[in-house]
Amino acid sequence: MLTAQNGESFKIGDVPRLPPSKFRQEILDGVGRGLRISALFGIQQENRTIGLFCVLAHDAENKLSVLSTAVTGRFESLTPDCPQAHLFEREIAEQFEVVPAGHPWLKPVRYPGGTPFFSARGEELHEVAVGPVHAGIIEPGHFRFQCQGENVLHLEIQLGYQHRGAETLLETAPAHRAMVVAESIAGDTVIGHATAYCNVTEALSACAVSPRAHALRAVALELERLANHVGDLGALCADVGFLPSAAYFGRLRGEFLNMLMDLSGNRYGRSLIRPGGVLFDLHPRMADDFLSTLNRAGREIHSAADLMFETPSVLARLEGAGTVSEWACRDLGLVGPAARACGWTIDVRSDHPHGAYRFAHIPVSTVSGGDVYARAMVRRLEIERSIHFLESQVRDLPEGSQDLRNTCGARPPRRMAVSLVEGWRGEITHVASTGEAGEIQRYKIKDPSFHNWTALSLALRETPISDFPLCNKSFNLSYAGHDL
Amino acid sequence: MINAWNVLKTRLRQGHRTTAWPEEAPTFPDRFRGRPAIDGTKCPEGCDDCEKSCPTQAIRFDPGIRLDLGRCLFCAECVNACPEGAIRYTADHRMAARNREDLVLAGNGAEMRLAAALDAKMKSLFGRSLKLRQVAAGDCSGCALELQALNNVVFDLGRFGIQFVASPRHADGILLTGPVTKNMKLALQKTYDAIPQPRLVIAVGACAISGGPFRGSPAVLVGADNPPAAADPLPVDLYIPGCPPHPLTILDGLLRLLGRLESGGGHKL
Numbered sequence: 001m002l003t004a005q006n007g008e009s010f011k012i013g014d015v016p017r018l019p020p021s022k023f024r025q026e027i028l029d030g031v032g033r034g035l036r037i038s039a040l041f042g043i044q045q046e047n048r049t050i051g052l053f054c055v056l057a058h059d060a061e062n063k064l065s066v067l068s069t070a071v072t073g074r075f076e077s078l079t080p081d082c083p084q085a086h087l088f089e090r091e092i093a094e095q096f097e098v099v100p101a102g103h104p105w106l107k108p109v110r111y112p113g114g115t116p117f118f119s120a121r122g123e124e125l126h127e128v129a130v131g132p133v134h135a136g137i138i139e140p141g142h143f144r145f146q147c148q149g150e151n152v153l154h155l156e157i158q159l160g161y162q163h164r165g166a167e168t169l170l171e172t173a174p175a176h177r178a179m180v181v182a183e184s185i186a187g188d189t190v191i192g193h194a195t196a197y198c199n200v201t202e203a204l205s206a207c208a209v210s211p212r213a214h215a216l217r218a219v220a221l222e223l224e225r226l227a228n229h230v231g232d233l234g235a236l237c238a239d240v241g242f243l244p245s246a247a248y249f250g251r252l253r254g255e256f257l258n259m260l261m262d263l264s265g266n267r268y269g270r271s272l273i274r275p276g277g278v279l280f281d282l283h284p285r286m287a288d289d290f291l292s293t294l295n296r297a298g299r300e301i302h303s304a305a306d307l308m309f310e311t312p313s314v315l316a317r318l319e320g321a322g323t324v325s326e327w328a329c330r331d332l333g334l335v336g337p338a339a340r341a342c343g344w345t346i347d348v349r350s351d352h353p354h355g356a357y358r359f360a361h362i363p364v365s366t367v368s369g370g371d372v373y374a375r376a377m378v379r380r381l382e383i384e385r386s387i388h389f390l391e392s393q394v395r396d397l398p399e400g401s402q403d404l405r406n407t408c409g410a411r412p413p414r415r416m417a418v419s420l421v422e423g424w425r426g427e428i429t430h431v432a433s434t435g436e437a438g439e440i441q442r443y444k445i446k447d448p449s450f451h452n453w454t455a456l457s458l459a460l461r462e463t464p465i466s467d468f469p470l471c472n473k474s475f476n477l478s479y480a481g482h483d484l
Numbered sequence: 485m486i487n488a489w490n491v492l493k494t495r496l497r498q499g500h501r502t503t504a505w506p507e508e509a510p511t512f513p514d515r516f517r518g519r520p521a522i523d524g525t526k527c528p529e530g531c532d533d534c535e536k537s538c539p540t541q542a543i544r545f546d547p548g549i550r551l552d553l554g555r556c557l558f559c560a561e562c563v564n565a566c567p568e569g570a571i572r573y574t575a576d577h578r579m580a581a582r583n584r585e586d587l588v589l590a591g592n593g594a595e596m597r598l599a600a601a602l603d604a605k606m607k608s609l610f611g612r613s614l615k616l617r618q619v620a621a622g623d624c625s626g627c628a629l630e631l632q633a634l635n636n637v638v639f640d641l642g643r644f645g646i647q648f649v650a651s652p653r654h655a656d657g658i659l660l661t662g663p664v665t666k667n668m669k670l671a672l673q674k675t676y677d678a679i680p681q682p683r684l685v686i687a688v689g690a691c692a693i694s695g696g697p698f699r700g701s702p703a704v705l706v707g708a709d710n711p712p713a714a715a716d717p718l719p720v721d722l723y724i725p726g727c728p729p730h731p732l733t734i735l736d737g738l739l740r741l742l743g744r745l746e747s748g749g750g751h752k753l
Contacts, residue, residue, distance in 0.1 A: 133674075165701040169698065180557055184624040185624065244494065254636065267730065311490075
């Protein structure tokens, strides 16, 4: 296997090309040793050959391993021995004319309709179909429940309604267009995906980014995390009918969006991050305003969160709801707060640090239990830690306002780069490879939701269907990020 | 008992937070990118730097400079590309329009025509109570988030008698976000058909209006106003540009449609 660090580029030719059986065995051995599949994808090659590439994350040793194989027609599926691979293999089968033989549930990922759902039969069983258009202001997706009375036996989630062809656009569109597409992969994760896109672009063209620009990217990434985590706590309160904290968190979420607007002119941070650095600086006067807002909002969040976590009727609804076991979490390779709520200590910011995170560490927040309560509590802890991190970054921004954005040179041919970013939902992975003329030959995006949607299915098992909104909100996954 | 005391104490600490708009003018930070203003007289002969810099071809010369708010993502590219400062962003959040062509700004100093109110019959139906059903058809969720934000205590949509509802059967109109993916075409059509007539269509965001960054992708049908010949275009009553539009931009558009804002912005009940 080729060993690389997060944000490094390497020659495609240096990635070992193993026979399919050896490729499969190496992944199984790696996952057996505790590595995670961060990305597994195909690249179209001559004739009808598909190059399969796998990026394994070695969290304990802060490194990535990359390996590849070439397949045509059929290859032996990893999924029966390695459930982490299940959706990646379905995606490969959908994007290329290859079949992972032995895959237990080989269905399209992003082309709904035409394939049957898993169904259970029996006198007392019934089926509930929801979506793609849902009751609230949320994205479209289809949920198919197999129920016995109120109890859910199985939930199958069929997405794809949001598929806009983002990967193809990133491969074919001119650079200024590709940048705005990257910002629109998931509208609540503008900074996360834009950072991953720029890290990959900069790695391919060997472009250096100034320490101040790196720090401002980290500031924006944490503001994005804060806005979303605070909003999620409010949404959880709303779903259990606890309106006081729902209202407070709903308003406090806006404080962080407005800070992003102060910095970038847009509430979601659009146009801040560009290849080579950032477009906007944080002036000393703005930094003072940021510090006082962080201080005030931090105290107000604390009081709203105390109220939430000390109200017995709230806790009664959160505790024990939608539990995901620790073994399921590892088997599926969950990421982000959902994994940390199962007690798994993984976080790209400390395992594979990039940019400012190489110099300033954020302690990883974990809670055990794997239920809605644990996922809420992880968010609460991360909110506090992000605020502390922001205060220290904003107070001591590196010097260098004059070179916030450097120019990126031409991309050399036949290289590949991998970038991991800890978005607020978890690990975002972008992989890009260049062709003969340095053009983008393949652009692979993996949103954390790609790993975590299956966890929602598992969380619903043996749970009343009326708890679905609560469980769903506790993950708050992206449809657009999954569908691309 | 102790908990009830905590609820009251926290309530007092959190205070009253609803914005004073529309009675008072809204405030935006210096860098806020509201409606752009163009001064075509500053354009040097033969210069098309802004046109080349625009990621969504929102700018064109015919022969004077034109900027299409329906395509504009409100990014900073054209402003940075222009050597003469002919394009700048103002802090004006108002930019919703009733007609597609009203979204095209000219560089000759002409005022933008903001959305006019519905006719008297429609206004009497919807003016004091408007229920809308949102459909995301390939949106990145940015526009949906700003629509959700309208429900929070700051913007408090409910005080204007406007409400987002769960069922199209309860709705007076549809709020469309996203470039209409092929995979959502059927669901969008069914939702629209389920809304009782007369019904409104409101396109929110660059994607719904023109396809936004996804215009031209084979997976999308390019927004509400310009689908391929095979698809029936939805008759759009109100266009709200932005990527995503600020919540006050959306609110301003909705209230203008209902005839509840004076031209200056003051609230008329």
